[in-house]
Amino acid sequence: MTMTDPKTALQPVDRVEARTRLKWLRDMMLIREFELRTMQAYQEAKIGGFCHVYIGQEACAVGCIAAANPDDPVITAYRDHGHALARGMEPRYAMAEMFGKTGGCAKGKGGSMHFFDRRTRFYGGHAIVGGQTPLGVGLAFATRYENEVLERGEKRVTLCFLGDGALNQGALHEAMNLAAVLELPCLFIVENNRYSMGTAIERGTAMAHDLSTKAAAYGMPFYQADGMDVCAVYNVMKKAVDRCRAEQIPAFVEIKTYRFKGHSMSDPQKYRSKDEVAEYEANDPIRRLADALIASGDLDEKAFRALSQGVRDEVRDAIAWAEKSPEPDPATELYSDVVREPFGPYGPTTLPEMCGHEPGAIADEQ
Amino acid sequence: MTAVATRQIQFREALREAMSEEMRRDPRVFLMGEEVAQYQGAYKVSQGMLEEFGPRRIIDTPISENGFAGLGIGAAMMGLRPIIEFMSWSFSLVAADQILNNAPKMLYMSGGQFGCPIVFRGNDGAGGQLGSTHSWAVEGLFSNVPGLRIAIPSTPYDAKGLLKTAIRCDDPVFFLESERMLGNKGPVPEEEYLIAFGVADIKRAGTDCTIVSFGRPVHFCLEAAEKLAAEGIECEVIDGRTIRPLDIDTIIESVKKTGYCVVVDQSWPFGSVASEVAAQVYERAMDYLDNRVYRVCSDDVPAPYSKVLEQAMLPHAGKIIEAVKKATYLA
Ligand SMILES: Cc1ncc(C[n+]2csc(CCOP(=O)(O)OP(=O)(O)O)c2C)c(N)n1
Numbered sequence: 102m103t104m105t106d107p108k109t110a111l112q113p114v115d116r117v118e119a120r121t122r123l124k125w126l127r128d129m130m131l132i133r134e135f136e137l138r139t140m141q142a143y144q145e146a147k148i149g150g151f152c153h154v155y156i157g158q159e160a161c162a163v164g165c166i167a168a169a170n171p172d173d174p175v176i177t178a179y180r181d182h183g184h185a186l187a188r189g190m191e192p193r194y195a196m197a198e199m200f201g202k203t204g205g206c207a208k209g210k211g212g213s214m215h216f217f218d219r220r221t222r223f224y225g226g227h228a229i230v231g232g233q234t235p236l237g238v239g240l241a242f243a244t245r246y247e248n249e250v251l252e253r254g255e256k257r258v259t260l261c262f263l264g265d266g267a268l269n270q271g272a273l274h275e276a277m278n279l280a281a282v283l284e285l286p287c288l289f290i291v292e293n294n295r296y297s298m299g300t301a302i303e304r305g306t307a308m309a310h311d312l313s314t315k316a317a318a319y320g321m322p323f324y325q326a327d328g329m330d331v332c333a334v335y336n337v338m339k340k341a342v343d344r345c346r347a348e349q350i351p352a353f354v355e356i357k358t359y360r361f362k363g364h365s366m367s368d369p370q371k372y373r374s375k376d377e378v379a380e381y382e383a384n385d386p387i388r389r390l391a392d393a394l395i396a397s398g399d400l401d402e403k404a405f406r407a408l409s410q411g412v413r414d415e416v417r418d419a420i421a422w423a424e425k426s427p428e429p430d431p432a433t434e435l436y437s438d439v440v441r442e443p444f445g446p447y448g449p450t451t452l453p454e455m456c457g458h459e460p461g462a463i464a465d466e467q
Numbered sequence: 468m469t470a471v472a473t474r475q476i477q478f479r480e481a482l483r484e485a486m487s488e489e490m491r492r493d494p495r496v497f498l499m500g501e502e503v504a505q506y507q508g509a510y511k512v513s514q515g516m517l518e519e520f521g522p523r524r525i526i527d528t529p530i531s532e533n534g535f536a537g538l539g540i541g542a543a544m545m546g547l548r549p550i551i552e553f554m555s556w557s558f559s560l561v562a563a564d565q566i567l568n569n570a571p572k573m574l575y576m577s578g579g580q581f582g583c584p585i586v587f588r589g590n591d592g593a594g595g596q597l598g599s600t601h602s603w604a605v606e607g608l609f610s611n612v613p614g615l616r617i618a619i620p621s622t623p624y625d626a627k628g629l630l631k632t633a634i635r636c637d638d639p640v641f642f643l644e645s646e647r648m649l650g651n652k653g654p655v656p657e658e659e660y661l662i663a664f665g666v667a668d669i670k671r672a673g674t675d676c677t678i679v680s681f682g683r684p685v686h687f688c689l690e691a692a693e694k695l696a697a698e699g700i701e702c703e704v705i706d707g708r709t710i711r712p713l714d715i716d717t718i719i720e721s722v723k724k725t726g727y728c729v730v731v732d733q734s735w736p737f738g739s740v741a742s743e744v745a746a747q748v749y750e751r752a753m754d755y756l757d758n759r760v761y762r763v764c765s766d767d768v769p770a771p772y773s774k775v776l777e778q779a780m781l782p783h784a785g786k787i788i789e790a791v792k793k794a795t796y797l798a
């Protein structure tokens with residue numbers, strides 16, 4: 102087995118307290134534990150459909166979201182569990198969604214690939230590759246419109262995540278061009294895990310070795326980060342977010358990462374070697390951050406075990422809660438939430454339990 | 468309408484008035500599309516709007532239908548009220564993912580969290596010898612999609628009232644106009660009015676045969692009805708005005724009275740709006756029918772360029788007269 106040395110030394114993070122880095126560690130561990138239990142539940146046939154886990158990529162969502170403000174919109178593709186959790190969705194609503202239960206974040210109508218959370222301004226999980234990128238530009242358009250036409254609100258930026266596979270979709274190129282010509286503060290964040298299903302990036306993407314060319318084509322600033330180092334992700338994203346917020350312009354960010362598991366739950370992984378996977382696993386972003394915090398004296402093995410236990414308990418509770426959550430009743434749920442103004446067979450729209458069912462919150466935010 | 472002489476305005480002016488009034492009323496409404504601003508509208512629908520509302524609300528886009536349709540949907544998820552103009556609905560096909568996957572299904576997939584109050588509007592149906600790529604009547608395709616409303620006015624009056632309702636609607640609306648009708652004039656009152664969706668309009672009352680149609684072919688139905696009246700056949704012409712919701716009650720009521728039904732639809736016959744109307748008439752009024760329902764659609768071929776061939780392919784008064792005669796056992 103060829104093993105590179107795990108690069109344990111992380112980038113120094115200016116002005117980030119150890120407390121914050123401990124929270125990042127906990128968030129990443131929560132995602133990891135959530136995903137391991139998701140795989141288990143899928144094997145037990147408690148989860149159906151297509152399901153894609155985020156194991157290995159945790160530092161991307163956690164580092165990026167840490168660099169943004171809570172009211173900056175976030176949108177992503179179908180590999181969305183990590184982003185939803187990093188943004189603050191409670192694991193129980195995420196798990197119940199995959200179980201197809203009424204308590205799910207979308208009442209069991211979206212599934213693994215379509216998580217949404219209006220409380221945390223998480224505008225979804227979108228399962229058509231690249232399809233979320235024009236939406237991301239629209240979110241950025243709306244924040245700018247709010248500032249300039251409605252004359253209210255602070256300057257915001259939109260985090261629009263995509264996979265490397267989406268680099269080859271026309272939608273992304275239309276979206277980037279629009280963001281550039283209309284000057285919209287949208288950050289296109291490519292989580293380059295080197296594969297789209299079984300297609301290595303070089304096989305599908307021209308200039309795969311230098312993605313800055315994609316940014317250059319649209320005149321956008323380009324940023325790049327080591328996605329196995331949450332501190333590096335944070336540092337780079339902080340710079341990108343601050344600049345895009347101040348100047349209200351788009352940017353293109355490449356985060357070099359890797360998925361440790363198969364593309365979805367049914368992937369024999371014939372397209373890559375076990376050695377390659379092992380090499381990246383040795384560079385585990387969670388282990389690296391934990392080691393760094395231990396080295397700096399901000400964490401000890403005992404506290405680490407307590408953290409592990411904490412996330413295990415939280416996810417176990419999420420599963421128990423999801424199991425208890427009722428199945429949706431077709432008599433009331435099938436024809437509700439189709440339209441906001443009911444007509445014909447369609448019933449009224451209600452918010453999921455996660456949102457506290459507050460009827461007032463249905464009103465649009467603008 | 469009142470006896471007071473109302474002013475006559477063009478279809479395009481009615482559309483412009485609807486948009487302008489709603490934009491004055493609600494700052495969240497904006498118009499975006501190709502050539503809507505500096506060019507003053509490819510078909511002059513948005514003429515003068517840039518001057519009144521400025522470039523932040525009347526926004527020119529590059530030729531990127533998928534991109535700007537999606538942009539509008541994202542903005543609608545945040546609570547804005549976009550009007551997205553397609554130069555032609557034919558070009559909406561490159562935006563199919565956004566307009567069919569995202570706009571109509573966001574509310575459902577998000578479990579009621581993110582609605583999509585957006586209007587997509589533009590020219591639909593044959594423009595006149597434009598060939599197959601540019602002659603789409605999309606109502607047949609898109610009426611298959613749950614979560615959408617589809618409005619298809621035939622007069623300036625209906626266009627204005629329906630478009631104002633569309634802009635205020637909390638759900639996505641596909642608004643189907645016709646290049647061939649933009650210059651048509653009709654009475655439109657000065658006072659504000661709205662037309663509710665799902666309410667058909669009986670454009671001509673009659674007792675002998677019900678003719679149901681939507682959009683531009685309504686005029687062919689009226690032309691046919693005039694000629695048939697000269698032969699002593701009084702047709703009732705129902706303009707559905709919206710396809711979703713469909714005002715089936717008004718149609719059924721008429722069929723119960725006349726006993727005969729012809730549906731005229733400019734989309735292609737297989738799985739068409741006409742087929743759907745016919746099916747619903749059978750489901751609800753089978754016992755009242757004295758003959759089968761007749762459909763007049765575009766012929767089941769790609770739209771041709773030749774004037775002669777195009778005429779032969781589209782619904783027109785001659786075909787409608789023939790169908791009514793067959794339906795009423797006169798031919
Ligand atoms: C338009 C479209 N084509 C194909 C698919 C099927 N598909 C789902 S995921 C995927 C690979 C995407 O890879 P990437 O964007 O790199 O994301 P990752 O899985 O690595 O997170 C494909 C081809 C799809 N969902 N949408």
Ligand SMILES: [Mg+2]
Pocket residue numbers: 264265266292293294295296297298
């Ligand atoms: Mg990938």
